[in-house]
Amino acid sequence: MMTLSTFESKKNYHHGDLHEALLVAALEILEEGVDPKALTLREAARRAGVSAMAPYRHFADKDALLAGVAMIGFKRLAIALTAADSNPDPREALLGQGVAYVTFAGDNPALFRLMFGHASPDRSPELSETSFASYKILANRVASLVSPDRVGEWTLLCWTTVHGLAMLALDGRLTRNPDSPAVLAERLLRLLGIVTGAGLTPS
Amino acid sequence: MMTLSTFESKKNYHHGDLHEALLVAALEILEEGVDPKALTLREAARRAGVSAMAPYRHFADKDALLAGVAMIGFKRLAIALTAADSNPDPREALLGQGVAYVTFAGDNPALFRLMFGHASPDRSPELSETSFASYKILANRVASLVSPDRVGEWTLLCWTTVHGLAMLALDGRLTRNPDSPAVLAERLLRLLGIVTGAGLTPS
């Protein structure tokens, strides 16, 4: 009866929406542990209630499913960063983004590890663009704090700081430090000086 | 004839030194690609010229072999950092350590990914200690540049910066930037201000 007029017509056939169901199942699996290796094509198919080969009608191979899951992860990350960026004080907003970044990683360890590490970015331009969106959210905020010709390096510095912190925290390499990763993120970003305005002064 | 008097007597039986041979084979495999998933117990055994089950006489399971390889990686990293720290100017020495860190990651992508990401640190206290050695090399250098009560946070800031940079570079997320990761490392560390002495001033 109702024909899906959009180009997104790969829905409602036998299963209903296997494409989506597989992504949901995969996310479920990732939420149950910290190891993305636990994410198995067959397990996702099992949870979706289909055979082991059914996913291949919707994803070229396992990596394609992984890329799809990573895409969802990047979208969620972008949403979290945007929400955290709402503080009227631009410096606090930047701080908030950093805290949100490591918090996201800590709340979704397996997904975060999948987003980076796995899922080669050049493999899918679409995924590459989606992940770049998060970068732009950060860059825009940094642009409100430093001179235009320094936005690039300051953005990269903020990014590497929170990303490195998130990764080290996930790997359990900060256990000697009593503070939570989120607390550490805030402290390190303040150390950067950008929040206190030091980054604004020309050297 | 010559008995190995030390506790390290698990050598020279049938194979000669399978323990070592497996580690070497594993490192070989890692040097051939960027994906640690290519490192297979059976492949390592194959290269060492033994059956698939032989490794189990020397390593409890695959993870134990991985931990052994990671241990070697951390030792090499510590050596690289120490060598890079030899510059008489303490600021340049710190800079050198940072560059050496991302260079090591770029030169040994699969090994670096294995060292972090895989190989849970709490699993083996021995591995945890070895990896901590690199941290101490960095912390000692930072200690020569900032006041004692700030060594901890400055060390962490430097570490997260280079680690985040290394990880993002390995994941191909810096391809939009024309500069090499090593160049970026130097620039970011200079941005930190610690190299120029800004980090020494009390806020």
Place this chain on the structure above:
DNA sequence: CAGAGATGATGACATTGTCAACATTTGAGT
């Protein structure tokens, strides 16, 4: 030189990603 312990090999099993072939459902065009 004999036996015990260390080391290695074989065979098997469950699991995984993926291929080929087959079956079923859906929608478009008559």
Place this chain on the structure above:
DNA sequence: ACTCAAATGTTGACAATGTCATCATCTCTG
């Protein structure tokens, strides 16, 4: 309404992997 091709899902199979149980062989000690 009916047919047919395309879309979707299933079955069976294969090679590879980590690991278990068992058996074979080597080396050192008494």
